[in-house]
Amino acid sequence: MSPAAKTRVVIADDHALVREGLRKVLELDDTVELAGEAANADEVMARLAQGGVDLLLLDLLMPGCNDVDLIQRIHAAHAGLPVLVLTMHADPHIARRALEAGAGGYLTKDISTELLIDAVHHVAAGRSYVDPSLSAALIRQEPKAPEPLESLSPRERQVLVALVRGQSLVDIAAALQVAPNTVSTYKTRLMDKLDQASLSDLVRYAVRHGIVD
Known part of the structure; x- marks a missing residue:
């Protein structure tokens, strides 16, 4: 992707209202371009197979998507694709599992518009981005016995x-x-x-x- 090119984002969430809201947020940034939407795991994989995607904005829980399994599938098939998780779960353990599975960023759905757009640019550029409310907890988190x-x-x-x-x-x-x-x-x-x-x-x-x- 050249410096002048727009960041092509696919929104993956099984709730139509959430996708509509995210679409409106992304449209506020003229350097971002909506490259498609998906409502389940199969639609995600089918859209990614078509190419032309710079970042996947992914809900962690959708039909056909078990916990972080979909991230692992995406990482296996499209190793270089940045994935930014956007979820309702503010659990540092889940966040760590998502990041270890290959996600480049992890956000909760109560973040501001500004933070979301900032995270999109960070993760699309290959940098990591974690919800500020979870960063400290992830750092403090001690190794746990296997769940x-x-x-x-x-x-x-x-x-x-x-x-x-x-x-x-x-x-x-x-x-x-x-x-x-x-x-x-x-x-x-x-x-x-x-x-x-x-x-x-x-x-x-x-x-x-x-x-x-």
């Missing part, structure tokens, strides 16, 4: 997200193209790993750890 979530396989994490979003075992099985009994086995296994006794406990655990909104 139970980290023991889940990608498929177990996928089943977890589907369950806490209210999908039935039959629906999940159809989406994953496996037998319902297989999904039931995944459910039992992940509940055991996460030490949760019921589906309601599982939902509360998932919300508490930023797996779903």
Whole structure:
């Protein structure tokens, strides 16, 4: 990208109103150009495959996106693409995981317009940018024992997200193209790993750890 070129940004968020608001914010900066939008993980990957993107502004939680898994997929397929996470979760542990997965920046959705635009330019230029409200916490954060979530396989994490979003075992099985009994086995296994006794406990655990909104 030449110095005079605009920064081409793709907005990825499953809420249309949020995308509209972000679009209006970015339009305030004449050095930024909207290069597309995406409402789920598949749309993100499809748009990135077309090229012509300088930065992805990414909501951490969308359909088809489990925690930081999508960042890892993006980093594997488009290693040089700057990713700026914009999320509701002001959790330094989640922020660290996102940055370790390959994100160049991490912001919460209560930031100002000025901070968002500043972060877009920083991350697009290859520099890191972390929400000021989280910076000190990240520096202070001591190494922790591995979280139970980290023991889940990608498929177990996928089943977890589907369950806490209210999908039935039959629906999940159809989406994953496996037998319902297989999904039931995944459910039992992940509940055991996460030490949760019921589906309601599982939902509360998932919300508490930023797996779903």
